[in-house]
Amino acid sequence: MTRPKIAFIGAGSVVFTQGLLADLFAFAELQDAHIALHDIDTVRLHTAEAAAHHIADHLGAGAQITAHLERRAALTGADFVINIVQIGMVEATRTDFEIPARYGLRQTNGDTLGIGGIFRALRTFPHLRELGADIAELCPDA
Known part of the structure; x- marks a missing residue:
């Protein structure tokens, strides 16, 4: 079985990202997911990435976490897309x-x-x- 890819668009909204990741990793089927984080703000993206790694480690999830400043890279091949952008x-x-x-x-x-x-x-x-x-x-x- 291939690992599902979940793209978070607007991942720099760290509060939403943290809550959603904790909820997703509660499902055994998603603990090894590829989480592709995207945000246009470098600092916020890196903060979200660090938080995602922390949550995955804390919950024992084997997720692959990647961070992307370019939206299309995060979306390529995604099975699910979560849009949490605040324009x-x-x-x-x-x-x-x-x-x-x-x-x-x-x-x-x-x-x-x-x-x-x-x-x-x-x-x-x-x-x-x-x-x-x-x-x-x-x-x-x-």
Whole structure:
């Protein structure tokens, strides 16, 4: 059996990456997976890679962990793709809350619902279009 390849796009979001890896490695079938981490920020990518190695070691997983600044390299041959990209980072998300609040709109979860969610979606759709095209070309069964 070949080891499954799981591409994490936006892996520099270390909190999400750590939680997802711990959950994935809880399954015996995924402990030897190839985890391909991608982020456009070198520092964040290296932090995520170090955290991934630490989690794998701590849980006794024999995962192969690779880090990629180039998205297409991470996607090539992937069986699964996990997109955890936050376009605009924390500053943009803060704006998603502040602008509606300035006009009296109250929202409990401004990054996925309501007007804040619309702002986020408008920032994210171009990325999703590009990611989808890459997936169709490089790992169409993912």
